Amino acid sequence: MSVNTNVLGSNKLKRRASLTDTNLLLIITIIVFIVMYVCAVIFLKKGFTKPQMFFNILNENASLLVLSCGMTLVMITGGIDISVGQVTCLVCMACAVHLQKVNEGLAQGNVFTSVLIALGIGLAFGIVQGFLVAYLEFQPFIVTLAGLFFAKGMTTIVCSDRVPVTYDAFVKLARTEVNIPFMGSVNKKGIYIPAYVEVGVIVALVVVILLFCLLKWTKLGRNFYAVGGNNQSANMLGINVKLTKFLAHVLCGLCAGIGGYLFFLHACSGSPLHAQGAEMNAIASSIIGGTLLSGGVGNIVGTLFGVLSLSTIKNIVTSLGLEDAWWTNITVGVMLCIFLLVQSVILARKNKNKK
Amino acid sequence: MTSIDSTIKPRLTIKEILIKIVRNQLFIPLVALLLLVIFNLATDPGFFKIALEPNSDGNLVLSGNLITMIDYASELVILAIGMTLVTSASGGQDISVGATIAIAGSTVLRIVKTQSPDISGGTFAGIIIGSFLLCVLVSAIFGAFNGALVAFFKIQPMVATLILFTAGRSIAAWINNNDNISITDKRFSYFGNFIPGIAVPTPVFITILCLIVIAIVLKVTNLRLYSQAVGINASSSRLNGINPKMIKLLTFVILGICVAVCGFIKVSRTSSITYSVIANNIEMDAILAVALGGNNLGGGKFNLSASVLGAYVIQFLTTTLYKFKEIDSSSISAYKAVVVILLIIISSPFVRKLFEDAKNKREAARTEAVNAGAGKETV
Numbered sequence: 004m005s006v007n008t009n010v011l012g013s014n015k016l017k018r019r020a021s022l023t024d025t026n027l028l029l030i031i032t033i034i035v036f037i038v039m040y041v042c043a044v045i046f047l048k049k050g051f052t053k054p055q056m057f058f059n060i061l062n063e064n065a066s067l068l069v070l071s072c073g074m075t076l077v078m079i080t081g082g083i084d085i086s087v088g089q090v091t092c093l094v095c096m097a098c099a100v101h102l103q104k105v106n107e108g109l110a111q112g113n114v115f116t117s118v119l120i121a122l123g124i125g126l127a128f129g130i131v132q133g134f135l136v137a138y139l140e141f142q143p144f145i146v147t148l149a150g151l152f153f154a155k156g157m158t159t160i161v162c163s164d165r166v167p168v169t170y171d172a173f174v175k176l177a178r179t180e181v182n183i184p185f186m187g188s189v190n191k192k193g194i195y196i197p198a199y200v201e202v203g204v205i206v207a208l209v210v211v212i213l214l215f216c217l218l219k220w221t222k223l224g225r226n227f228y229a230v231g232g233n234n235q236s237a238n239m240l241g242i243n244v245k246l247t248k249f250l251a252h253v254l255c256g257l258c259a260g261i262g263g264y265l266f267f268l269h270a271c272s273g274s275p276l277h278a279q280g281a282e283m284n285a286i287a288s289s290i291i292g293g294t295l296l297s298g299g300v301g302n303i304v305g306t307l308f309g310v311l312s313l314s315t316i317k318n319i320v321t322s323l324g325l326e327d328a329w330w331t332n333i334t335v336g337v338m339l340c341i342f343l344l345v346q347s348v349i350l351a352r353k354n355k356n357k358k
Numbered sequence: 359m360t361s362i363d364s365t366i367k368p369r370l371t372i373k374e375i376l377i378k379i380v381r382n383q384l385f386i387p388l389v390a391l392l393l394l395v396i397f398n399l400a401t402d403p404g405f406f407k408i409a410l411e412p413n414s415d416g417n418l419v420l421s422g423n424l425i426t427m428i429d430y431a432s433e434l435v436i437l438a439i440g441m442t443l444v445t446s447a448s449g450g451q452d453i454s455v456g457a458t459i460a461i462a463g464s465t466v467l468r469i470v471k472t473q474s475p476d477i478s479g480g481t482f483a484g485i486i487i488g489s490f491l492l493c494v495l496v497s498a499i500f501g502a503f504n505g506a507l508v509a510f511f512k513i514q515p516m517v518a519t520l521i522l523f524t525a526g527r528s529i530a531a532w533i534n535n536n537d538n539i540s541i542t543d544k545r546f547s548y549f550g551n552f553i554p555g556i557a558v559p560t561p562v563f564i565t566i567l568c569l570i571v572i573a574i575v576l577k578v579t580n581l582r583l584y585s586q587a588v589g590i591n592a593s594s595s596r597l598n599g600i601n602p603k604m605i606k607l608l609t610f611v612i613l614g615i616c617v618a619v620c621g622f623i624k625v626s627r628t629s630s631i632t633y634s635v636i637a638n639n640i641e642m643d644a645i646l647a648v649a650l651g652g653n654n655l656g657g658g659k660f661n662l663s664a665s666v667l668g669a670y671v672i673q674f675l676t677t678t679l680y681k682f683k684e685i686d687s688s689s690i691s692a693y694k695a696v697v698v699i700l701l702i703i704i705s706s707p708f709v710r711k712l713f714e715d716a717k718n719k720r721e722a723a724r725t726e727a728v729n730a731g732a733g734k735e736t737v
Contacts, residue, residue, distance in 0.1 A: 149695040156692020296517050329528030336525025347511040
């Protein structure tokens, strides 16, 4: 019995050690986010004290959140998908043109069909790219690069101008605000304004929870980690590596479809300039959230905090009065640099310990 | 029997030559180029017509689709040189080249804008040389930054260069306080357009110069051997006395210098700069040029001439697509993507394996038949 307990004890210890190892990056991200936000509340005050500021960050970044979650899935399997930004743009344009045609009576449809179009476009990109990457063994970067080009061109083929949407049912949906109890604030005239989030945020959070459960508790989710950690040993364990990679890309494509529709809900228009550089923001959020590009390590919760940190720092820079657009990009670059350096130092230490 | 032998032998050698040609790295870009040429000739017989016409400044210059294509391919070719080296040594690609071109161009303009247009030729030459050297220095520093992240901190190249990709254009705008600059001095635009009296665009000469320099460097130094060794196996090359970190850093610095030359040509073409648009998506084209040249994007062996040819093919494709009036300039990328995907599928190891399997089967069947025939003869 004593031997048994010993074994159990050592197992527990081991588990704790591995937990701190893989989750250290996640903990760092969460701490950085909290410190940043608290500092903003203390030193800046301009609105950061109001809960609505936080909800506004969510409102603006619901689409980025979904995109980043999809990106995290692909990155865990060791791939990358740089087409998501332009797919978002294409989805916005296609939905906008569709709804405007419905509005003018040129086509049949409603809000539901536009959702179907968005999901269809996302899935199509995911399936084609996943097939090329997983079964024909092309480099994911090159395949999704071609996907990016294709989506970019298709957007301007669909329409090369900005298309605002005036379809009533859609506008109503887009303007729906979900009030959050106990979080409102009182304005100067003493009127109580409830805090709100848009519909998109709720969808995004549902996606986050679903993907979190998928990665944590399902066989497929664990397979993603196994494939990303070591391709060959996963194969020897009897995991269908190709199918797993394919599914990761399909899920990422689906996320791009959903994220695209959320962007559309927030922007209420289609334009070839929508979601420029969104793929890089998504990759940056995943990296800040502790996902390694080499695969096998990653966490949806980390990605959530990555998106929050990224958008908080952008908001801080804007409220510092540095309104010139370049400062946000430079700070994001610096932040990314710091996180990458921390990651590489942690990995180097981990490798030394192993030896 | 002897007669059969003599008939078989030459056929085999022809086959061998054919196999050698098909296996050559230059085969795919050359075939792509040939297809494009045939396609263009079929749709428009006058596509390759070159004319000597006076331009807006009154100089006699060469004009025509072919000249435009070779002229505008210059930046891509110069970038492809650096990108091939980086790909070979580090097994990854630099996606920040477009942003660094913006930085380099902005640096040049920062120096040149302070000068009045009526200075003498000598001072002007001094300023140009000074600004060029400064922009080479700045780009090399940014290249070294990327290289240090890759070499010393072991971050994958694409992620490491993501930092400059996001921040680079903003830094470029910051250098000039986001001003709209346009240089009125005509002499500044010589480097991107035509020098009076010379009918060939200047960027072509710059490209040729770059190619000669890199050819000499590869011939004289061990750069080719070392970067290939590092790309194939970094730890074993370290055991053989090569410093893989320094080699990786060096390739990124060389790419930085190539980027500086590109930035200089780019700003000289228009005598102005648009920070968010200049050299947009050129990193994608440069990576595609390397891939099209049949170089392994995972590092290791490389063929520089194939990359250069790949760059010309890509620019040729763009020029061909531009020719169609009904295609919007911004929707070109969709067609480009389709062509690129097709090219990659053809050159992929998977498809090659399929071909080889089919060939092996055929050969096996043939040898069986020959054996059976020989058996019958002996009986």
